[in-house]
Amino acid sequence: NAGVTQTPKFRILKIGQSMTLQCTQDMNHNYMYWYRQDPGMGLKLIYYSVGAGITDKGEVPNGYNVSRSTTEDFPLRLELAAPSQTSVYFCASKDLDEAKNIQYFGAGTRLSVL
């Protein structure tokens, strides 16, 4: 009963480094989302996907890239990390069926860019 799994849980990056945040779900959900949560703030949508091969920008996509080659996986790529990307990142998934209109969240990845 894994649900949405994010790795790693914590990471410290140096300015200019790159990394990939991993997200996988085992519920066969079509929709997947990446959010960031800055201290004391709500979640802001970075990118989302409505299915394999399809991705769209959210509110704050600059500095990030995503891909969706399978239904299960939705990795988030940070190129040239900047201090402004210090945040907690959440991945979520949702079923296509409107009757099951619930997002399931991962436990989050805390990223610090120093």
Added chain:
Amino acid sequence: AQTVTQSQPEMSVQEAETVTLSCTYDTSESDYYLFWYKQPPSRQMILVIRQEAYKQQNATENRFSVNFQKAAKSFSLKISDSQLGDAAMYFCAYRSTGNQFYFGTGTSLTVIP
């Protein structure tokens, strides 16, 4: 873009009492969904309650209920018989027709024993 506003950064309630958290939103859509999420210190996002905009009846989940005023674009959360375990950040969220989600800035709820 849709916006979600939570005007109460912090709220407190005595154990066993009732508290209401406020949320307003701005949208031009007629078909959407609204949610309240709870985020305890563990950071895990937990769905508390949801409301479909086309439903006039307010959603209820045990001690949690909402007051959905569509014309006023208001969506408040009422917690009855507050318990210590209710202490957390609460986020109001809006789901657009295009399945994008927008979150408010949150209300930190303290439950006083």
